[in-house]
Amino acid sequence: xxxxxxxxxxxxxxxxxxxxxxxxxxxxxxxxxxxxxxxxxxxxxxxxxxxxxxxxxxxxxxxxxxxxxxxxxxxxxxxxxxxxxxxxxxxxxxxxxxxxxxxxxxxxxxxxxxxxxxxxxxxxxxxxxxxxxxxxxxxxxxxxxxxxxxxxxxxxxxxxxxxxxxxxxxxxxxxxxxxxxxxxxxxxxxxxxxxxxxxxxxxxxxxxxxxxxxxxxxxxxxxxxxxxxxxxxxxxxxxxxxxxxxxxxxxxxxxxxxxxxxxxxxxxxxx
Numbered sequence: 395x396x397x398x399x400x401x402x403x404x405x406x407x408x409x410x411x412x413x414x415x416x417x418x419x420x421x422x423x424x425x426x427x428x429x430x431x432x433x434x435x436x437x438x439x440x441x442x443x444x445x446x447x448x449x450x451x452x453x454x455x456x457x458x459x460x461x462x463x464x465x466x467x468x469x470x471x472x473x474x475x476x477x478x479x480x481x482x483x484x485x486x487x488x489x490x491x492x493x494x495x496x497x498x499x500x501x502x503x504x505x506x507x508x509x510x511x512x513x514x515x516x517x518x519x520x521x522x523x524x525x526x527x528x529x530x531x532x533x534x535x536x537x538x539x540x541x542x543x544x545x546x547x548x549x550x551x552x553x554x555x556x557x558x559x560x561x562x563x564x565x566x567x568x569x570x571x572x573x574x575x576x577x578x579x580x581x582x583x584x585x586x587x588x589x590x591x592x593x594x595x596x597x598x599x600x601x602x603x604x605x606x607x608x609x610x611x612x613x614x615x616x617x618x619x620x621x622x623x624x625x626x627x628x629x630x631x632x633x634x635x636x637x638x639x640x641x642x643x644x645x646x647x648x649x650x651x652x653x654x655x656x657x658x659x660x661x662x663x664x665x
Contacts, residue, residue, distance in 0.1 A: 456648075457570075457573050457644060457645060457648050458570070458571070458572045458573060459572065459573045459644065460572055461572065461573070461574065465573065465574065465575035465640070465644075466575075466640050468575045468576065468577045469575045469639075469640045469643070471577055472575070472577065472578065472580055473639075475578065476629060480618070480619070480622055481622070481626060483619055484619050484622040484623040484626060485623070485626065487619050487620065487623050488623035488624075488626070491623075493624070496620055496623055496624055497624065498542040498543065499542070499620050500620060500621060500624065501534070501538070501541055501542055501543065501544050502540060502541040502542045503541075503617045503620070503621075504541070504554075505531065505534050505535060505538070505540070505541025506541065506598045506599075507597060507598065508527060508528075508530070508531040509596040509597070509598070510557075510558060510559075510593050510596045510597060511527045511554070511555060511556060511557050511558075512524050512527045512528060512531075513596055514557035514558055514559055514561065514562045514593075515527060515555055515557050517559075517562045518557060518561075518562055518565045518566075518658065520555070520557070520658075523555035523557075524555075526552050526553075526555055527554075527555050529546065529550075529552055530546040530547075530552050530554070533545055533546040533550065533552070534546050537549075557658070558589055558593055559588075559589035559590075559592040559593045560583075560585055560586035560588075560589030560590070560593075560651070561589075561651070561654055561655055561658060562589070563585050563588070563589055564585065564651070564652075564654075564655035564658075565655055565658055565659060568585050569585065570583040570584065570585050570586075570648065570651070571583050571584025571585050572584050573644060573648065574587060575640075575644070581643060581644065581647040583648070583651070586651065599613055599614050599617075
């Protein structure tokens, strides 16, 4: 369906220019759907990253950033890609498709990433949450018509249980390591980058990309354009509220990920 709207070959060429928003978690933290950190955002279950940075009083966070000059370069590179490529395409896309349809498409993509959430809940000993994720997948795939609807939440009050491999590593005590701002992928850490790689083997997009790179890139590009069309303005507001956007995004990202891991530990009673 996405490929009928956005030319596959065009997306295959431009996707690396359109992917910026994979990690503001939904992103949205604008991160490739293989990126564990970016995951929560892109899967649409966790889109409060930038809002938290603006609304909360952030305390100092410890960040190992020995590559800051390089990271700053790629931050500005990604920033230009957003304004020059991703945002214009997302605006046109949003003008063509009504918001309700775009939300349904977002839901369907999110439903596909059930394996990532399920496996990482199990790896953290969150068996009740893993069961909820399994129930959500069955309900939304059937009653929700291939995941385009979310009756699991709307009817049965089953909330999304977002987890990724980066969070799983953190849950079991692995630290962030050094900070990276990857070109196109955006904010990450050494831990989350390894998580990205591991999650790719659980990701349906990863499976498609391994078999057909062009189709995988087309699907991913379509997802990113769709997701971005629903949150245009969030990144702009973030920039306006930041004295040094690079530092603000870096610190917000680190604290956001730390808070997710902390909440995960506090709320887990080994179901």
